[in-house]
Amino acid sequence: MNYESLVEPASPLRGGQTLPDGDVRELLGLLAYTELMAFDRLALTSSHAPVLPQRSRAARFASDAVRRHAWLLDRVADLGGDPTAALGAFEGLFDEYRRRTEPSGWYERLLKGYVGDGVMDDLCHLAVRALDPESRSALEAVILDGDAALLADEEIVTAAAQDPILASRLALWGRRLVGEALGVVQTLMSTRPWLARMIVAGAEQDGEGGAAGTDPQAWLIARLTAEHTRRMDRLGLAA
Amino acid sequence: MNYESLVEPASPLRGGQTLPDGDVRELLGLLAYTELMAFDRLALTSSHAPVLPQRSRAARFASDAVRRHAWLLDRVADLGGDPTAALGAFEGLFDEYRRRTEPSGWYERLLKGYVGDGVMDDLCHLAVRALDPESRSALEAVILDGDAALLADEEIVTAAAQDPILASRLALWGRRLVGEALGVVQTLMSTRPWLARMIVAGAEQDGEGGAAGTDPQAWLIARLTAEHTRRMDRLGLAA
Numbered sequence: 001m002n003y004e005s006l007v008e009p010a011s012p013l014r015g016g017q018t019l020p021d022g023d024v025r026e027l028l029g030l031l032a033y034t035e036l037m038a039f040d041r042l043a044l045t046s047s048h049a050p051v052l053p054q055r056s057r058a059a060r061f062a063s064d065a066v067r068r069h070a071w072l073l074d075r076v077a078d079l080g081g082d083p084t085a086a087l088g089a090f091e092g093l094f095d096e097y098r099r100r101t102e103p104s105g106w107y108e109r110l111l112k113g114y115v116g117d118g119v120m121d122d123l124c125h126l127a128v129r130a131l132d133p134e135s136r137s138a139l140e141a142v143i144l145d146g147d148a149a150l151l152a153d154e155e156i157v158t159a160a161a162q163d164p165i166l167a168s169r170l171a172l173w174g175r176r177l178v179g180e181a182l183g184v185v186q187t188l189m190s191t192r193p194w195l196a197r198m199i200v201a202g203a204e205q206d207g208e209g210g211a212a213g214t215d216p217q218a219w220l221i222a223r224l225t226a227e228h229t230r231r232m233d234r235l236g237l238a239a
Numbered sequence: 240m241n242y243e244s245l246v247e248p249a250s251p252l253r254g255g256q257t258l259p260d261g262d263v264r265e266l267l268g269l270l271a272y273t274e275l276m277a278f279d280r281l282a283l284t285s286s287h288a289p290v291l292p293q294r295s296r297a298a299r300f301a302s303d304a305v306r307r308h309a310w311l312l313d314r315v316a317d318l319g320g321d322p323t324a325a326l327g328a329f330e331g332l333f334d335e336y337r338r339r340t341e342p343s344g345w346y347e348r349l350l351k352g353y354v355g356d357g358v359m360d361d362l363c364h365l366a367v368r369a370l371d372p373e374s375r376s377a378l379e380a381v382i383l384d385g386d387a388a389l390l391a392d393e394e395i396v397t398a399a400a401q402d403p404i405l406a407s408r409l410a411l412w413g414r415r416l417v418g419e420a421l422g423v424v425q426t427l428m429s430t431r432p433w434l435a436r437m438i439v440a441g442a443e444q445d446g447e448g449g450a451a452g453t454d455p456q457a458w459l460i461a462r463l464t465a466e467h468t469r470r471m472d473r474l475g476l477a478a
Binding site for chain 1: 275278279282283285286291292294295298299301302305306308309312323326327330
């Protein structure tokens with residue numbers, strides 16, 4: 001991760017070229033809330049880690065999530081928004097997801113972060129395409145640094161390769177997780193019109209407008225599912 | 240907190256003037272382990288916070304603890320030590336303390352951090368006096384930044400002033416906490432000869448050698464108790 005960009009962004013966000021500033025503040029609030037929840041999950045991962053070096057490692061990832069969270073709230077304030085309100089708009093968003101995906105064991109916990117953060121990262125990636133190029137690259141530099149993947153990748157690949165029963169249990173768990181995570185995305189899409197606007201504007205920006213414009217939610221779910229499948233492939237797990 | 244000093248310390252630690260390098264590495268390991276546990280506790284505080292701004296605030300304190308933790312482990316490596324071993328030497332140190340001090344409610348949770356981290360900060364302050372002046376001030380700049388107090392101070396003072404029943408319950412809770420925390424210190428003093436050496440050398444350095452040299456453990460407990468009393472006074476709670 002590039003800490004510099006967290007402390008001193010390449011450029012302050014200036015809003016989207018075709019989007020109201022309010023939409024951008026909403027997006028920043030969603031991302032900031034998501035990072036706070038990622039912190040929470042990574043802290044739990046740290047406290048459940050089997051050995052101290054893993055504990056220390058997960059704590060560092062948790063700390064990085066807090067720094068992104070703080071950076072995002074600062075950008076909300078830069079755009080004239082109220083950080084507390086921006087955050088509060090998403091309070092409880094992941095509560096049901098969390099209740100329904102309580103991991104049993106270390107690898108299920110790691111995979112939960114890998115799958116859940118993966119879906120949210122992809123959603124973010126698709127939404128920020130709607131911003132002006134400088135804001136887009138500033139946000140991408142801060143948010144999309146692949147932390148969740150780094151923490152889980154190697155450990156799961158190694159463990160799954162050595163234990164076929166674990167591998168098939170994790171494949172099943174991955175399907176459950178992605179289903180629940182896409183449920184959160186569907187809730188967001190049907191309750192936040194700005195998100196659909198951004199997804200469509202982002203797709204147009206990158207020359208993928210047609211299908212996205214017709215049925216944004218169906219297009220988004222198909223796209224996120226495809227990305228998830230690629231991620232599971234990288235772990236050697238069936239999607 | 241001075242982030243600069245975390246990224247680039249004023250001077251690398253050079254060991255104590257009269258102490259073996261091994262003692263300094265042990266101290267750094269203890270401090271690094273303590274910060275990791277502080278992270279853990281602050282993350283729990285965050286997830287139990289009644290409202291989102293408190294949640295976000297506690298998460299930032301947790302993140303700061305991780306940065307200190309990482310900085311301390313880097314200094315262990317600078318001194319030729321193995322960070323994993325330095326940390327592992329203290330594994331489980333606070334487990335019993337934690338089991339015996341499960342807070343019920345938000346204010347008990349805040350006070351736990353205030354009292355427990357206060358005792359450990361004081362212990363650290365007394366131990367680092369044994370180091371050469373530059374190492375001492377580098378460590379003091381990083382470690383003794385009063386995070387725990389900042390998080391708890393104002394909230395507890397306000398709540399206790401408005402609610403005498405809460406105030407007397409918290410006074411009782413504070414006595415329980417300090418008793419348990421001093422139990423951890425006693426365990427450390429009786430199992431880690433380097434710590435007693437450092438406490439005595441530090442007291443001599445600051446012209447308080449006599450009593451500390453005769454019975455270091457009794458001297459230390461009396462000193463930590465006095466500091467705790469002052470801290471409870473600041474909250475308006477009976478010690």
